[in-house]
Amino acid sequence: MSTPAQATASRANGALSHGPITEEGKAKSSQNALSHGMRSTAVVLPGEDPEKFVRHQADYIECFRPANQPERDLVLAMSAARWRLNRLMALESQLLQESEDLGRALNTVSRYEGQLNRTYNTAFKQLEVLRANRPPSTPANPKPPSVATGESVQPNEPGDSAMFALLDALTAPPAANTGRK
Numbered sequence: 792m793s794t795p796a797q798a799t800a801s802r803a804n805g806a807l808s809h810g811p812i813t814e815e816g817k818a819k820s821s822q823n824a825l826s827h828g829m830r831s832t833a834v835v836l837p838g839e840d841p842e843k844f845v846r847h848q849a850d851y852i853e854c855f856r857p858a859n860q861p862e863r864d865l866v867l868a869m870s871a872a873r874w875r876l877n878r879l880m881a882l883e884s885q886l887l888q889e890s891e892d893l894g895r896a897l898n899t900v901s902r903y904e905g906q907l908n909r910t911y912n913t914a915f916k917q918l919e920v921l922r923a924n925r926p927p928s929t930p931a932n933p934k935p936p937s938v939a940t941g942e943s944v945q946p947n948e949p950g951d952s953a954m955f956a957l958l959d960a961l962t963a964p965p966a967a968n969t970g971r972k
Contacts, residue, residue: 834871839878847874855918858925865918872911879904 793801811817835844851870857863879900886896 834874836878844874857918858922862918862921865914865921868914869911869918872907872914876904876907876911879907 835841848867848870851866851873852863855862855866855869857866883897883900886893886900
């Protein structure tokens with residue numbers, strides 16, 4: 792428990808700083824907690840090639856040819872999960888070489904790997920359900936967006952928040968079973 796003098800000093804110190812003010816400072820501080828990027832809202836991290844992600848995403852769209860926005864959202868969720876899984880594999884090999892607490896590091900990698908695999912698999916299953924229930928008059932998209940024409944979704948564009956909300960919903964732990972029926 793703090794004394795009244797300590798509480799007053801803490802309040803005075805807290806009133807002096809309200810975080811970064813400039814856009815540059817805000818951008819820098821937003822990366823403070825970024826260590827491996829598995830929980831980042833940005834799919835493409837600093838140091839990764841955004842064009843490579845756009846090609847990766849376009850390959851998924853070309854392969855699955857979503858016919859509507861819900862199907863497209865699921866394909867994009869699958870693409871983002873696979874991108875992160877690929878990053879995780881590189882991180883795992885790095886951890887094997889550098890980690891001081893290897894058991895804890897591998898446990899964390901394993902947890903994220905399971906989460907990302909569940910995200911991918913759930914999105915894939917939901918895509919199959921949507922397609923099975925699609926009205927017969929709705930054809931699959933015959934022409935996927937082209938990277939060359941810039942039609943594909945750019946990484947981390949404003950619409951990504953909806954995709955990450957979908958990812959969080961897909962990877963949320965199941966509700967606790969209370970045993971009641």
